[in-house]
Amino acid sequence: MASPDGSPTAAVPTISVIAKELGVSRSTVSRAFTRPDLLKPETVEKVLAKAQTLGYVPNKVARALSTGQNGVIALIVPDIANPFFPPLIRAAQVDADRQDFCVLLGDSAENPAQESRLITRFTPQVDGLVLAASRLDDAALAEHARRRPVVLINRDVPGMPRVLTDSHTGFMQAIAHLAELGHEHLAYVGGPPGAWSDHQRRRGIAAARTDHGMTLTTFQAEPATYDGGKATVEAILASGATAVLAYDDVVAHGVLAGLTEHGVRVPEDMSVVGCDDVFAATTYPPLTTISLRCAEAGEIAVSVLLDLVAGRSVGDVRHSLDSHLIVRATTGPAPRA
Template sequence: MPVETLNEEGTVAVTIRDVARASGVHISTVSRTFSAPHLVNPETRSRVLATAEQLGYRPNRAARALITGRTHNIGLIVADIANPFFPPLIKAAETHARRRDYHVFVADTDEDPIVEAELVQALAKQVDGILLCSPRMTDDQIELLRREVPLVVINRMITGLPAVVMDVGQGARSAVRHLLDLGHRHLVYLSGPRGSWTNREIRRAAGATARAAGAELTVLGPHQPVTAAGAAAAGAVLATGATGVLAYNDLMAIGLLQALQDRHVPVPGQVSVVGIDDIAASELVRPQLTTVANPTAAAGRAAVDMLLQQGDDGSTAQINLHTDLVIRNSTGPGPFLPAGATTAEVAAYVKE
């Protein structure tokens, strides 16, 4: 009776060797049955598969990783799992990766660039690549890290680095144009965290669009991308005298909405607010938030594909995903129009 090693659960650990013995072939044949089926006789193959199935054999990924150098794992690093912007992306990436037989490590940096770098380092040797989501590091740091592990960046553009971005510049332009169309002439941009590429893009696009229309745009910030920061900014927003606000993300916009409500400032009667992301909650608050919808799920899937194809060629494509302005109830006509004016009336007014 052969000595079987028991694993910690007290069951027999069945290896390639057991399958080989039971089906009367060499272990290499068993190995090939799984990793290069076309190299083994169909008859033998089915016999091996049958005994493997019967014995409950599962390939040991550590052993496989050791020799092939591919772990079949990928890392996904986000700023804050609890920020509702990320879960749909995580979910999509995870599901997509699993379909390709990859598993996903998810890690959270708490918006801290130092933690971010450490995490990449820690994960580097254990994954085939990392998806860096809205990184807060500098471009230089990222350049350094990409030498240790294949990287795909989401929501940031760095020359020479494969990236998936949601076209937040275009989104910001639509949002600002929407506010201008409604007759607002003085706008505020509630700026997001320092180090965010997205934040720079939005500010630039919003500024350019406002300037082109001869409107004024005041930038407030930087802020942490959370509701509390949006709420805290309410006073400053009102102090500017602006009537239209674009926020870095929906959380901040919602926080602002709440604070304005608490101060009995009518929205959109006195101030119009636009968010970015279209998180689930933006439909749940009242007034419902006008916002720029980001295709986060598509971005997650695209990023996984880019990462897995990266080895094949030296291509460093950059994908730019389209964003959509979703108009809800937090935006309305500017202050010098009759409060009840419809969009059509406003459009007519503006054209005059």
């Protein structure tokens, strides 16, 4: 019974309780969970049934102490509230859960020092870590990876397992799409300077637009948010661009807002393409954007990590997830100049 102040008084059941109730030894109960093949099937069933009714669940901490396996992994992201990450986090959690692992979540606030601190704090109590869009330098990453298996998301460090959401195909398609609509002058509104994803986008766009003989002007959303995107609009209009490629959907929405404030209609006067596809299903107007399989990235990263933890994996892992353009309502024919 709970005491009036809500502090718990009921004990969490342990193997000892089950063992006593059933008149078997603790080892038997333990084995019912870890090595059921060693027991008579009916014994296993008996134990599991009892565990069920008592609400017993093996204590990972205790297990960790004797086996050295914690059954916990850490996931560290730069900003939980950035809409790119929640689907990734969810997928990671669900996938880990499926393999009986728990997820410790950390938010580094885009801050390398904070990220390093979290990793150090988590390391002793986890079997491995997934670092999404890490802001640490290669050396620091390698150092942390010496203590526990580490899988990177959207960070390409040779020799470390990594999963990349590759925007290249998507941007190629986007630029082809815009070329077809008659656009000749593009603008790219870039994101965080150091980020792998921004590098990758710049390179991809630069390469693709030359294929179509288009002009490209590059801007920087500072910071890479709604407001940052909005602030670039004046410069974009001055550049004469008729189509904007944004670092991500958040920046794209900022650009949309800025354009509207300036009386520029989308898509009649200006086309806008986002990246990530994180808002499509939840906001209006439907944004033409590049879909980046971010949930899948989380899932794969966890799979790779758990393979590593179990000693199953081999070789240099570099998963590249391709992307594709999704045309919705924010792109249209280039305006007649």
